[in-house]
Amino acid sequence: MKCRKCSRKAVINMRQHKLGLCKDHFLEWVPQQTQRFIEKYKMFPRDAKVLVAVSGGKDSLALWDILHRLGYSADGLYISLGIDAGINYSGESRRMSENFARQRGLQLQVVDIQQEYSTSIPELAETTQRGKGKPCSVCGLVKRHVMNRIALESGYDVLVTGHNLDDEAAVLFGNTLNWLSGYLRRQGPVLEASPGLVPKAKPLCRCYERELAAYALLRGIEYIYEECPHSVGAKTIYYKELLNQLEADRPSAKLSFYLSFLNAKKEGLFAQQKEELTTELNTCQSCGQLTSAPGTCSFCRLIEKVSPDA
Amino acid sequence: MKCRKCSRKAVINMRQHKLGLCKDHFLEWVPQQTQRFIEKYKMFPRDAKVLVAVSGGKDSLALWDILHRLGYSADGLYISLGIDAGINYSGESRRMSENFARQRGLQLQVVDIQQEYSTSIPELAETTQRGKGKPCSVCGLVKRHVMNRIALESGYDVLVTGHNLDDEAAVLFGNTLNWLSGYLRRQGPVLEASPGLVPKAKPLCRCYERELAAYALLRGIEYIYEECPHSVGAKTIYYKELLNQLEADRPSAKLSFYLSFLNAKKEGLFAQQKEELTTELNTCQSCGQLTSAPGTCSFCRLIEKVSPDA
Numbered sequence: 276m277k278c279r280k281c282s283r284k285a286v287i288n289m290r291q292h293k294l295g296l297c298k299d300h301f302l303e304w305v306p307q308q309t310q311r312f313i314e315k316y317k318m319f320p321r322d323a324k325v326l327v328a329v330s331g332g333k334d335s336l337a338l339w340d341i342l343h344r345l346g347y348s349a350d351g352l353y354i355s356l357g358i359d360a361g362i363n364y365s366g367e368s369r370r371m372s373e374n375f376a377r378q379r380g381l382q383l384q385v386v387d388i389q390q391e392y393s394t395s396i397p398e399l400a401e402t403t404q405r406g407k408g409k410p411c412s413v414c415g416l417v418k419r420h421v422m423n424r425i426a427l428e429s430g431y432d433v434l435v436t437g438h439n440l441d442d443e444a445a446v447l448f449g450n451t452l453n454w455l456s457g458y459l460r461r462q463g464p465v466l467e468a469s470p471g472l473v474p475k476a477k478p479l480c481r482c483y484e485r486e487l488a489a490y491a492l493l494r495g496i497e498y499i500y501e502e503c504p505h506s507v508g509a510k511t512i513y514y515k516e517l518l519n520q521l522e523a524d525r526p527s528a529k530l531s532f533y534l535s536f537l538n539a540k541k542e543g544l545f546a547q548q549k550e551e552l553t554t555e556l557n558t559c560q561s562c563g564q565l566t567s568a569p570g571t572c573s574f575c576r577l578i579e580k581v582s583p584d585a
Numbered sequence: 586m587k588c589r590k591c592s593r594k595a596v597i598n599m600r601q602h603k604l605g606l607c608k609d610h611f612l613e614w615v616p617q618q619t620q621r622f623i624e625k626y627k628m629f630p631r632d633a634k635v636l637v638a639v640s641g642g643k644d645s646l647a648l649w650d651i652l653h654r655l656g657y658s659a660d661g662l663y664i665s666l667g668i669d670a671g672i673n674y675s676g677e678s679r680r681m682s683e684n685f686a687r688q689r690g691l692q693l694q695v696v697d698i699q700q701e702y703s704t705s706i707p708e709l710a711e712t713t714q715r716g717k718g719k720p721c722s723v724c725g726l727v728k729r730h731v732m733n734r735i736a737l738e739s740g741y742d743v744l745v746t747g748h749n750l751d752d753e754a755a756v757l758f759g760n761t762l763n764w765l766s767g768y769l770r771r772q773g774p775v776l777e778a779s780p781g782l783v784p785k786a787k788p789l790c791r792c793y794e795r796e797l798a799a800y801a802l803l804r805g806i807e808y809i810y811e812e813c814p815h816s817v818g819a820k821t822i823y824y825k826e827l828l829n830q831l832e833a834d835r836p837s838a839k840l841s842f843y844l845s846f847l848n849a850k851k852e853g854l855f856a857q858q859k860e861e862l863t864t865e866l867n868t869c870q871s872c873g874q875l876t877s878a879p880g881t882c883s884f885c886r887l888i889e890k891v892s893p894d895a
Contacts, residue, residue: 452838452842452845453841453842453845454842454845454846454848454849454854459849513834517827517831521762521827528762532764535762535763535764536764539764539769542766543856543858544766544855545854545855546853546854546856
């Protein structure tokens with residue numbers, strides 16, 4: 276197969292786009308596409324101060340690389356979650372993130388959960404009611420809280436994450452299998468700013484996972500190959516496998532599932548929920564962030580359970 | 586495994602309900618459930634004049650059997666589609682339907698497409714633009730038209746079809762994979778009456794296909810085992826296989842997919858579409874049924890293409 280743009284040998288064939296590209300044109304194409312999505316979904320303007328949530332994996336490092344190349348002012352935030360699982364997962368992913376930043380002269384802020392809150396994701400998952408058997412649930416809560424805190428404190432305009440199409444389609448699949456109205460209404464490339472919450476965006480939401488793996492590889496980005504050890508058996512992984520099966524039988528099935536959802540939503544399929552508009556917000560007595568809970572926010576309540584003095 | 590009601594040996598284990606039943610209690614349970622759904626979804630009242638669309642397969646014959654046992658006034662309608670495919674499909678399914686009616690002293694009306702319209706589904710699928718490679722599309726159009734015509738002419742209050750949970754979940758899955766807003770808004774156990782359209786209901790929409798196969802078998806109903814030869818490779822069959830895989834990994838996945846959809850809909854997930862309410866209807870110049878098309882309805886346009894004098 277030949278590159279559509281220069282007829283050299285293609286290194287990747289993207290069946291869903293009926294597009295083969297050589298290394299150079301592929302490395303040019305991915306950032307161009309990302310820029311197109313940033314504009315199309317009105318994610319953030321050219322001069323925005325962007326905070327990239329960096330995990331040390333291929334998606335978030337590729338995103339940071341792309342934004343940097345596109346000329347955005349983009350700093351990184353790495354959250355050390357204290358996950359070891361015999362492979363020093365947090366240690367290794369931190370090292371990858373720090374190396375990446377140093378090699379490119381980029382700013383990386385590190386928040387170490389153990390240092391700041393005297394706990395870790397494994398401990399929260401083992402000892403709290405909310406975390407019981409659901410490490411990904413407490414991990415999500417912790418990350419959302421910390422990312423928002425840092426973005427607010429440091430005055431970033433937008434927080435971006437490396438979620439790719441496979442991630443988004445799998446989450447949408449789970450939300451649809453159970454028809455979770457609230458999540459369906461909210462899911463999208465952008466989560467608008469709301470009182471106390473920095474806006475979020477997912478510039479890679481239309482890039483297939485395999486494209487990003489190819490991008491990281493061809494760009495020579497070193498990243499942690501291992502999936503988070505906690506994610507083994509997670510439902511999203513199961514849904515990803517099912518969607519891969521659909522994609523194998525019908526190339527572009529994943530993309531059209533996600534895009535037709537966005538389109539139906541844009542065309543007004545979902546009714547707006549009145550309660551959502553009138554939720555009253557309080558200031559958390561412990562951390563000061565806005566919360567819909569009375570008194571203390573759910574993050575602070577979680578932390579108090581394991582380290583009452585934190 | 587023992588019957589939950591009498592501790593005899595169970596003949597069926599319904600994992601999604603955590604329920605095992607012996608033959609007698611199962612044959613009692615299916616009609617009870619059906620009655621429950623008829624009431625829950627306000628399908629039709631006790632004294633309704635019901636027309637059952639009968640195909641000769643297990644679902645529609647089981648439905649007719651159940652409605653008859655429940656004491657409803659239910660006549661059958663068989664539409665002979667002219668499908669042979671080397672197994673005399675239409676002939677055999679007609680024979681099954683006629684035998685069923687005769688053995689029980691029930692009224693069956695037969696509409697023979699060849700006799701009435703001088704064509705057949707295979708011919709329509711081969712020779713018309715609409716049918717090209719999509720026999721199920723023209724077949725659906727023809728059946729909907731004829732069923733509605735007979736129900737209107739003979740003054741039935743409601744038309745019922747034997748769609749089971751597997752059918753409904755597969756259709757929902759397809760509608761969701763492509764986010765077909767119009768279909769998602771309309772899908773449900775009941776299609777309300779609208780000008781010129783008899784209301785439709787699906788009393789078996791919450792019964793698993795395997796329960797209905799077991800019901801037909803245990804009740805001694807003779808039905809045509811073959812699937813319609815045209816349905817080979819149809820998307821709904823592919824979706825059914827995927828859903829079976831989900832169900833195998835998580836019993837009740839199919840049911841909860843369908844029920845959570847109905848629930849989300851009831852709770853107001855979907856915005857009402859304004860255009861739908863204001864569609865203007867015309868009287869078809871050829872058959873007199875109401876249609877949203879100007880001049881002639883899509884059924885008559887289809888028929889005119891193959892038999893201009895019909």
